[in-house]
Amino acid sequence: MNFALILFVLVVITGIAWVADKLVFEKQRRLSAQAALAQFDARQADLQGRYGAGEIDTSRSRLAEEKLRQPWWLEYSASFFPVILAVFVLRSFVVEPFKIPSGSMIPTLLIGDFILVNKYDYGIRLPVLNKKIIPVSEPKRGDVMVFRYPKDESLDYIKRVIGVPGDVVSYQNKRLTINGKPAEYSEQPDYLDEERLSYSKHFREKLPEGPEHGILNDADRPPYVAGADPDFPFHENCTYNQQGLTCKVPQGHYFVMGDNRDNSLDSRYWGFVPDQNIVGRAFLIWMNLGNIGRVGSFK
Template identity: 85%
Template sequence: MNFALILFVLVVITGIAWVADKLVFARQRRSSAALALAEFDAQRQHRQAVSGPSDLDRSRAKLAEEKLRQPWWLEYSASFFPVILAVFVLRSFVVEPFKIPSGSMIPTLLIGDFILVNKYNYGIRLPVVNKKIMDIGEPQRGDVMVFRYPKDESLDYIKRVIGVPGDVVRYENKKLTINGKPAEYKQLPDYLDEERLAYSKHYLETLPGGVQHGILNDSDRPAFIAGADPDFPFRDNCTYNQLGLTCKVPEGHYFVMGDNRDNSLDSRYWGFVPDKNIVGRAFMIWMNLGNFGRVGSFK
């Protein structure tokens, strides 16, 4: 379901109703009310014979209210327009919420984390079509990025940016090297994955450039990449062997990986993320119903 498209359609429908009410329907109601009140006032002397002044005033006010009241369909559609428009603008150009559905970014992000994604860090994009209309910044190595899955753009994925355009990324023996510079690793206590009820090797990885984050490796999983798509775009930029792979990132594309390295389907398997698929940069956990202590920013 394309929620952005649904929200856009609602903005258009309620916006048309709001404008039509301001320019047409409200004038018609005011004109109708004026005529009805003029007729009421013309009969006021006759009415005073059977009703007191206070009753007449209440009847006049009630008549005016009835004539000026919006029909129910217009009341709901036009009154919701400012709210829907504000949500649409906020979600399209400022920040958008997502929920983490899988464990591919453990230990950084857990299943059930609700995150916020900055929509303007990587440029202003038109909603629905996701076309960039203004350059502001580009993804950097180490960013946690949300993007449309290249093989099915109806799905949103979240991974960490490892390689930017022009980078040569080598992942062999479960260690990263970028442009000939190896990442640094510090071993941490083993990590218990409560979803799988299994321990994984836990490391603090420092990418060339200084970005640090936690990663997981499973010692019983092989280093070679099994099941990679043989036909993704720019497949010739990658070389696979028994130790892993080496890829040169093409212009306008990014190489991404999950922090849960042996439990993540990412650029090692389905290829590069084109710039046109980028949604934004994840920067904050705003809620986790099972663990309120996780709320806050993350690296």
């Protein structure tokens, strides 16, 4: 489901109804109300002239309210336009909420985390088309980025940016080297995955010219990449061996990986993320129904 497209269609439909109401239908209701009230006042004057009394004042108020009331089809379209427009603008240009559906970003993000994604940090883009119209900044190594999955753009993925355009990324024996500079690692106590009831090796990884963050490795998984798509764009930029792979990131693309390294389908398997597929930068956990302590910013 393309929610952005659905929201855009709703904005157009309710917007047309709202404009039509302001320019046409509201004026017609006011004219109708004025005519009805004029008849009412004439009848009141006649009754007072004949009998010295008239209908109670609330009758006039009810008549005016009835004539000015929007018909049901306008009430359920035009009246919702400001709300739908506000949601559309906020979601398209400011922040967008997402829910984490998988464990590929453990330990940084857990299944069930509700996150907010900054929509303007990487440039202002046209809604639905996702075409950048105002450059702001570019993704940096270490950013947690949401993007449309290159093999099925109806799906949103979230991974960490490891390589930016022009970088040479090498992942050998489960250790990263970027442009010849190795990442720094510090071992942490083993991490218990409560979903899988298993332990993983836990490290703090410091990227060259990038931030530090947590990663997991499964000691039982081999270092080589099994099942990579042989036909992804710029596949020739990557070399695979028994220890892992080395890739040169093409211009306008990014190399991304999950923090749960041995349980993440990412650029090692399906290739690079084109700039036009970028949705935004994840920056905040705003809710986790199972663990309120998860709420807050993350790196």
